[in-house]
Amino acid sequence: MQTTRHTLVLTAGQSSGWVRDLGCQAWSIATALPTHELRRTLDANVLTCVVVDFTHGFNSDAHAALERLLALPNVGAVGLVAAGQLEDPLVRHLAVDHCLDVLSTPASPAQLTLSIAYAFDMLESRMHERDIDGNLLLRAGLKGGHQVHAEGSMIGSCEAMVALFRSIRKVARTDAPVFISGESGTGKELTAHEIHERSARRDRPFVVINCGAIPPHLLQSELFGYERGAFTGANQRKIGRVEAATGGTLFLDEIGDLPFESQASLLRFLQEKKLERIGGNQLHDIDVRIIAATHIDMPAAIESGRFRADLFHRLCVLRIDEPPLRARGTDIELLARRMLDRYRSDSQRTVRGFAPDAIAALYTYPWPGNVRELINRVRRAIVMSERPFITADDLDLGDYADRSTVSLAEAREEADRDVIQMALLRNRGSLSKAAIDLRISRVTLTRLLRARGMSAANFRSSRSAR
Numbered sequence: 001m002q003t004t005r006h007t008l009v010l011t012a013g014q015s016s017g018w019v020r021d022l023g024c025q026a027w028s029i030a031t032a033l034p035t036h037e038l039r040r041t042l043d044a045n046v047l048t049c050v051v052v053d054f055t056h057g058f059n060s061d062a063h064a065a066l067e068r069l070l071a072l073p074n075v076g077a078v079g080l081v082a083a084g085q086l087e088d089p090l091v092r093h094l095a096v097d098h099c100l101d102v103l104s105t106p107a108s109p110a111q112l113t114l115s116i117a118y119a120f121d122m123l124e125s126r127m128h129e130r131d132i133d134g135n136l137l138l139r140a141g142l143k144g145g146h147q148v149h150a151e152g153s154m155i156g157s158c159e160a161m162v163a164l165f166r167s168i169r170k171v172a173r174t175d176a177p178v179f180i181s182g183e184s185g186t187g188k189e190l191t192a193h194e195i196h197e198r199s200a201r202r203d204r205p206f207v208v209i210n211c212g213a214i215p216p217h218l219l220q221s222e223l224f225g226y227e228r229g230a231f232t233g234a235n236q237r238k239i240g241r242v243e244a245a246t247g248g249t250l251f252l253d254e255i256g257d258l259p260f261e262s263q264a265s266l267l268r269f270l271q272e273k274k275l276e277r278i279g280g281n282q283l284h285d286i287d288v289r290i291i292a293a294t295h296i297d298m299p300a301a302i303e304s305g306r307f308r309a310d311l312f313h314r315l316c317v318l319r320i321d322e323p324p325l326r327a328r329g330t331d332i333e334l335l336a337r338r339m340l341d342r343y344r345s346d347s348q349r350t351v352r353g354f355a356p357d358a359i360a361a362l363y364t365y366p367w368p369g370n371v372r373e374l375i376n377r378v379r380r381a382i383v384m385s386e387r388p389f390i391t392a393d394d395l396d397l398g399d400y401a402d403r404s405t406v407s408l409a410e411a412r413e414e415a416d417r418d419v420i421q422m423a424l425l426r427n428r429g430s431l432s433k434a435a436i437d438l439r440i441s442r443v444t445l446t447r448l449l450r451a452r453g454m455s456a457a458n459f460r461s462s463r464s465a466r
């Protein structure tokens with residue numbers, strides 16, 4: 001897909017001064033009327049920002065054409081409205097539901113430029129969204145001529161997620177046990193489900209058992225089932241989860257919390273592929289694929305004797321590590337926007353996007369609850385927000401929105417200070433050695449230190465401390 005930044009101004013009036021001003025910017029500008037032919041003129045492979053100038057009004061044919069045009073996945077729109085125009089339901093619908101940003105006239109060229117840049121950023125972020133098969137969602141939408149629904153599937157475009165998708169596709173082709181590790185809420189269960197869906201077992205059951213949520217004394221019967229009369233209250237035979245998964249996949253969630261006494265029976269089942277219901281005297285052959293997951297540190301659990309090493313080695317033939325959300329870079333924003341699209345209808349009001357302070361907070365917050373927490377915060381914000389754009393406060397992340405801006409000079413100054421400090425610490429305050437590391441002369445280093453009010457002497461104490 002090309003990434004040409006093409007801007008189209010749709011107006012029923014004369015091309016005015018601001019269009020010429022925009023033409024001087026980096027974008028290519030064209031002016032047109034939103035007629036039926038227009039859709040054909042928009043090359044589906046070019047990301048296009050459409051500036052819709054509502055101020056001169058459009059006839060009803062043009063309104064219908066506009067609606068189709070603005071729904072195209074490669075189009076991001078900015079609306080220009082005059083005072084009172086949003087009271088017209090048709091204009092309000094097109095501007096509020098279909099435009100990424102709406103400006104009141106007169107809008108300055110600077111405001112327009114910002115809005116167009118925002119529309120392109122949104123389009124480009126959409127362009128990088130991938131589903132688990134590595135398909136670019138927007139690209140797929142363009143090719144198929146329809147919007148792709150990613151509901152229920154995994155989203156990610158960062159290097160770690162692309163590697164994860166590759167692993168999922170590979171392990172799905174085999175029948176070996178898979179062990180998924182990762183912090184809570186990173187998508188372990190979703191990953192297990194995706195493996196199942198891509199495996200030859202996809203038409204058979206995918207059965208989940210949360211080993212940490214079932215009381216230890218019930219776990220054995222939940223896993224393996226029981227025969228009638230096995231114990232008081234066992235009025236009829238019960239099939240366990242392992243047997244229920246026959247032919248399919250058994251997902252053992254929170255395997256690290258499996259009570260020690262149940263570990264031996266699970267190990268026996270994995271070795272023999274046979275199970276005996278409690279109170280029964282018959283062994284049944286069971287064909288299931290095992291996927292286990294945990295958020296706990298398994299080597300530590302084995303070291304402390306809480307988990308059997310032999311069971312772990314049986315379960316962990318193939319291993320998948322789920323990256324924490326904070327390590328997924330721009331995927332954080334991608335997921336937030338996706339969840340906003342998914343849950344936007346929870347609110348009566350129209351929520352159009354995230355304010356800059358919310359975006360900053362998304363990147364600063366460490367996300368201990370990972371994707372689950374992100375979904376919850378976005379859903380809450382959709383309901384709580386009183387403005388068209390969700391703020392950091394709506395996400396309850398006001399403390400993480402650094403609203404102060406940093407100039408390039410300040411950022412460079414800070415970076416210089418950090419690098420100099422590191423060099424002095426490493427060389428225990430020796431000016432000559434630090435200067436060699438920094439590949440500058442001793443004289444320059446002395447000058448830089450003086451300019452920053454720093455002293456090499458402050459770093460020498462670490463020499464005597466050793």
Ligand SMILES: Nc1ncnc2c1ncn2[C@@H]1O[C@H](COP(=O)(O)OP(=O)(O)OP(=O)(O)O)[C@@H](O)[C@H]1O
Pocket residue numbers: 152153154155156182183184185186187188189190191253295371372375
């Ligand atoms: N990459 C992703 N794309 C879209 N949704 C995701 C992604 N990863 C996780 N989710 C969603 O986040 C939520 C938590 O995911 P999931 O339950 O799979 O996490 P988990 O690691 O198994 O959590 P826990 O450790 O608490 O069991 C689910 O709603 C899931 O659909």
